[in-house]
Structures are given as structure tokens and as C-alpha cells.
Amino acid sequence: MEAELISFLVESVKKAIYDGDLDLEKVPEVSIEVPREKGHGDYATNLAMVLAGQAGMNPRKIAEIIVENFESDIVEDINIAGPGFINFKLKNAWLWNNLKIITKRAADYGKIDAGKGKRVQVEFVSVNPTGPLHVGHSRGAVVGDVTASIMEAAGYDVEKEYYINDAGNQMDILGKSTLLRYREILGEDIEMPEDVYAGDYIKEIAQDLYDEHGAELMEKDEEQQLEICREYAYQEMLADIEEDLEEFGIEFDNWFSERTLHPDKIEQAIDLLRDKGYIFEKEDALWFKSTDFGDDKDRVIIKSDGSPTYLAADMAYHLDKLERGFDKLINVWGADHHGYIPRMKAVIEAFGYDKDILEVIVVQMVTLLRNGKKVPMSKRAGSFVTMKEVNQEVGTDAARYYYVMRSTDSHLDFDLELAKEESSNNPVYYVQYAHARIHSILDNAELKADAENLDLLTHEAELELMKMLAKLPEEIKMIAESRQPHHLTTYAYDLATAFHSFYNNCRVNTDSKELAQARLYLVNAARQVLKNVLTLLGISAPEQM
């Protein structure tokens, strides 16, 4: 819709320039918005005000010229208001026709080709497999998942990836932690040191290990014991993570193991940078000269003991991503990693790519509250609430909605008790209820939906609903471009509001056959759009509640 209006406007301006009414070099970027005030029409543009400077005329005069030259078959009324706004009122016929488009495209309605098939990788969650996913990870998981879905709907070729940090010291600690618990099960009196994972899940892993292998580990030397424990715990942890995510409706196209980078890929990445002159030696360590690319200091990549740093592996990993030919790499990171962005951008640039290929969505922290009180969480201390626990407590639909409903820039307070107590006021139920209500209407209908008399749909509430339905493609475009999935929950809510208002104003199954059939057609289109939006959010669309 916006695109059509813009092209009509551009035509109008071109014509005015050609006729000599406007003195402009070229037609500028035209933007269109939906005015806050309904009285201002369906759409509006500030084009005349933007042009005022370069054309050297007052905005209202320019607006008059544009309006005089404006021709369009979808606009009912066009007028000038305020300091120079041009307001448009659409013909209802356009809205009626859009219902047919929705019906025809069905599950594909809302999909657009703005992404033009560009290949985008979204990497998210990527939690170390040393413990279960906790509530702090959930938000990034949902944000990444929904962002990926929306970008796919916007016409990008999207791949979702999980990077498994399965190499490095934390894996050895995992092995050590498991071994100590295992020996405890065998009857040893163990005092847990500070530098191990203390969570109860380690005990469970150790118990499983014992159930499978009995005491046979003790016959091996300590190095072997540690390795067996490490690998056993790793596999169990990873399986748990995959299961938790799957239950949360999150599936990845690719699970990338850090181990596949050691040591060859890492060496290759370093060699590449060394050839380009970005590697130097100092104090027995190997450094990456990231300050050449705007980082505030250079970074160690190989420590003096010869072991690679996290950054070394991340370099190799991102080189691998770049070589896979993605046009855009989107990483979803927690706010505690934001300081990592400049050095990763430096890495991308050092490899010879545009640093803007990498885009990081920084997701602010989640504070879990219970009865208004902060739940303290520390992975090391073993006191944390898992993703699974929260999802079981409030339900995955509500959990997903809550995690994605706020701007990623804002901190999120998630009160469990509130989420449960207020479940009847939960926005997610409000949206789902609209969907269920439509099914109820359709179940009760004795007639079949028919597009024959859509021109009977002229009630204010009907027009509002149809306009809301027509907005979905524009919403998808805006959300995909801004990477701000929370806007989709706002849209879902507004759409539900438009429907509930319609429901209370217009009876669908009425005595008038023609009107009933037209309204059934409208209601079915609304059902489809609600369903499409909920699907993008990964939330179920119940037919009964």
C-alpha cells in the first residue's frame, strides 16, 4: 500500500517539475506514515515540508502543486492540512480487494520480497554446554528465533545457527565437576572446590554416569577419568539444551562445534591475518592488532602457554561464516557481551570484509522476579532458575510473548507470580482469544463466506479491521529492516483489538444473507492474518479457549 502511494506521489512531483511548477533537481526519498489522528486520514506525507528548503517555496504552496498533479485510482480523498501535510483517504474498494488477496495468499499473506533472497545467518543462544539454559538465555533465544522468522517472511534466505563452545577450559571444569560428584556417589567424602560447577544438575549427570558404568571409572587413570566425565557430561548437557529449545519451539538449521576449528581452522585464520600484517608477538604471546580497526586495544589470541584465547576461536568461526557466503551475519548477544562488538567488527574488517556484514542485536538483561522480589542467580553458585522451569510455570506461549514483547534495548522484568496471577489479562491470551472467537463464529455460521457483496462492509469497525489487516506486509518490512521483533507483538495486539471491537459492533451471523456472507469473508481473512502473526511469533493459535 505504502509503495503504491509513494509511486503515485513521485509521479505527481515529476509532473510538476516537468511543467516547471517545481524547481527541483530530482525527486527526493518520499516517506509515508499512518497519522496518529484518524481525522487526518489513512495515510499522510510530510513531503511538501521536506521539499520546502530546496524548492525555495512555502510548504503549503508545494503541497497544493503536488495535490493538483496527483492522480490515483485508490485514493478517495486528498487534502492539505497543518503546516503542509498531505493527507490521503483510501477508497474502500481497495480494502475489500485486499480481503481477496488475503484469502488467496492464505498462509503466505504478509510475506514480501524485500530481502530479495539475500542470505542471512542468525546466530543465537550459543550457550556453553556446561549447564542448563536458564532464564537469562530465554530472551535471546526468542528474539533470535522471531527475528529469523520475520526476516524469512520478508524474503531473506535465513539460516539459524547455534555455536557450541565445546572446547576450552570450561569443558575441563565440567569434567572435573562431574568426576567429583561421581566419586561422591561412590562414597567418598568430597569437599567441592570453588572453581567447579556446583549446580545439582552435575549430580544428576554423575548419577547417570554411575548408573551406566558403575564404579569402573576408578580403574582408569585420572586423565582418562576426566576425559570420560567431560565427554559424558558434554553429550548429556547438549542433549538437554537441544530438548529444552525444541520444547520452546526453537529449532536450528545448524549446530556448529567449536572443536572443528581446533587447531587447523584457527591456524589458517591467524595465518591469513599474519599475511595481512595484523599479527604481532609480544611477551611470548600472539596478538591481533585490532586497534587498526577502531578497537580500543590490541587483543591476545595465543597466550604465552600456547593455548588459543576465545577470540582466536571466534575469529576462525567468523571467517568460516564469511566464507560460507552470507550477505549478513546477525548475532544475538546478551548485554554483558556488548564490549566484544568492536573487536569482532575489527576481525571482520581485517579479513577484508565490510564490518557492517556483522550486525549484533544486543539483548538487555532479564531480571526474574518472584512476588516482586528479585531472584538471585549465579551459575557458579548453582542457584538459577532454568528456562524449562519458567516455561512450565507460565506456559511456552506466554513465555515467548513476554520475552519478545519489549524492545531489546530495555531491561526486562519478568515476574513469575504476576505472569501467572494475571493470566486472564495476559496480552497473549487476548490475542489468542480473538482467534478462538473467530473459530466460534465460523462454527456457528450456517452460510458460507462469499466475496460477492464485500461493498456492504462499511461499518467503522469493519473498516478499521480491514485497514489493520492491510498493514501486515508493511509491518513485516519495517520489523525485518529494524530487527525489532517486539513490534510484531504490538501489531498482534492491535489487530486483536480491532477484531474484538468489530465483534462487539457487528454481528456476523445475521439475518441478512448477503451481509452475513460478506462478514464471514472478512472474519475468515482476520483469522488467517492472526494465525500468520502468531505463527511468526511461534505462539499457538487455539481454536477454542
Place this chain on the structure above:
RNA sequence: GGGGUUAUAGCUCAGCUGGAUAGAGCAACAGAUUCCUAAUCUGUAGGCCGGCGGUUCAAAUCCGCCUAACCCCA
């Protein structure tokens, strides 16, 4: 000490590239269903958009400084 994010109604938050009278939910108050699900709808009230400067025809939005909270780094 340096950096990031946030600050908007009593509470939780929207406000897309600067635009017309700053919006929604919850809470409060007043109403609505002989009829498709009242988990709904309609209305009222509630604001120095953290503070001070600056840019602009126009600032909640952009820039600078200050304050507070959270998070990173030293």
C-alpha cells in the same frame, strides 16, 4: 576512570527515518450482552516525555553536559 543501555501516566511499557492535540495495558472510576465465547467492548480521569543548554520552520525523538539505575572493561 572509560564504554554500552535505560529514564515517557500511580505501575509495566509503545512511540518505526525529527512533524499535526505524546499512546496502550494494568490499577481507579462510570457504563454495555433478550443475539456468534464478558478471557470482550464503550467512556472518564491520569503527563514540565529525568534535569540544563544547543541544532531546526518543527525535538519525547538529533547533539553536548549533568543526575540515577543496570551491565561491561580497566
